[in-house]
Amino acid sequence: MTDPDLDKAYALQTPDDNRKLYADWAASYDSGFAADMDYQLPRLVALVLAEIYQGAGPVLDLGAGTGLVADHMLMRGTFDIDALDISPQMLETAAAKGHYRQTIAADLTKPLDIADATYDAVVSAGTFTHGHVGPDALDEVIRIARPGALFVLTINAEHFEARGFAAKFRALAPMVAELEHREVNIYGSKAAAPHRDDRAQIAIFRKR
Ligand SMILES: C[S@@+](CC[C@H](N)C(=O)[O-])C[C@H]1O[C@@H](n2cnc3c(N)ncnc32)[C@H](O)[C@@H]1O
Known part of the structure; x- marks a missing residue:
C-alpha cells in the first residue's frame, strides 16, 4: 500500500494490514x-503522565510508532521508556x-512475551x-x-463507543x-476537515 493517510489507517481490518500500512508510513509520519494534522495526542498523554x-x-509505550509520546515525555522529565509496536519500520524510526x-516488536491483539508486573506505567496515543x-x-x-501502575491511554471516542470500551x-x-476519562481533541487548529474535530477519550487509571 502506498501514500498512507488517516482514512486508509481507519479502514484497516487486520494486524497484518497495519504492518503493511505503517511500513510505508514510517518515513513521512512525523x-x-x-505536522499537517497538528496531532495533539502524544503531547496530551505526556502532559497527563507528567502531572x-x-x-x-x-514505562511502556503501546503502539509507540515513531516515538512521538517519548519525544514529549522527555521534554518533561527523565523516564526509562520501552516502545512496543507491530511495525518494525515505525520502531526503527523511533x-x-x-x-x-x-523496542519490542509485538502484536497487541496477541499474548505478549513480557513477564507479569514488569512496568510502573503504561502510555499509549493513537493506537486504540x-x-x-x-x-x-x-x-x-x-x-x-x-500493582499500582499508572495507565494513560487514548481511545478514539467513536471507537470507544463502537467497540464497547465502557463494558470492558x-x-x-x-x-x-x-x-477517569478526559475527552480531548485529537488534532489542533491547523488540521483539515473531515477529521479536524475528531475526539478521543484519555483513560487514566491504576492497576489494583
Ligand atoms: C496512529 S499510530 C500512533 C503512533 C504513536 N503512538 C503516535 O501517537 O504517533 C498507531 C500505531 O499503532 C501500531 N499498531 C497497529 N496495530 C497494532 C497492533 N495490533 N499491535 C501493536 N501495535 C499496533 C501501528 O504500527 C502504529 O505505529
Whole structure:
C-alpha cells in the first residue's frame, strides 16, 4: 500500500494490514501526518503522565510508532521508556531518536512475551482507534503492569463507543482503580476537515 493517510489507517481490518500500512508510513509520519494534522495526542498523554506519575520504574509505550509520546515525555522529565509496536519500520524510526531503552516488536491483539508486573506505567496515543486495536488488548497490558501502575491511554471516542470500551472497563473493575476519562481533541487548529474535530477519550487509571 502506498501514500498512507488517516482514512486508509481507519479502514484497516487486520494486524497484518497495519504492518503493511505503517511500513510505508514510517518515513513521512512525523513530517507529514503529525505536522499537517497538528496531532495533539502524544503531547496530551505526556502532559497527563507528567502531572500524575511519581514512579521511577520503566514505562511502556503501546503502539509507540515513531516515538512521538517519548519525544514529549522527555521534554518533561527523565523516564526509562520501552516502545512496543507491530511495525518494525515505525520502531526503527523511533529507535533512531535514541529516546527508548528498548523496542519490542509485538502484536497487541496477541499474548505478549513480557513477564507479569514488569512496568510502573503504561502510555499509549493513537493506537486504540478504528482499524487498529480494540478493548480485548487491555487484559494483557494490565497483566504486564505492576500493582499500582499508572495507565494513560487514548481511545478514539467513536471507537470507544463502537467497540464497547465502557463494558470492558466495567468487566475490568476488579483490576482497575481510580478510573477517569478526559475527552480531548485529537488534532489542533491547523488540521483539515473531515477529521479536524475528531475526539478521543484519555483513560487514566491504576492497576489494583
Ligand atoms: C496512529 S499510530 C500512533 C503512533 C504513536 N503512538 C503516535 O501517537 O504517533 C498507531 C500505531 O499503532 C501500531 N499498531 C497497529 N496495530 C497494532 C497492533 N495490533 N499491535 C501493536 N501495535 C499496533 C501501528 O504500527 C502504529 O505505529
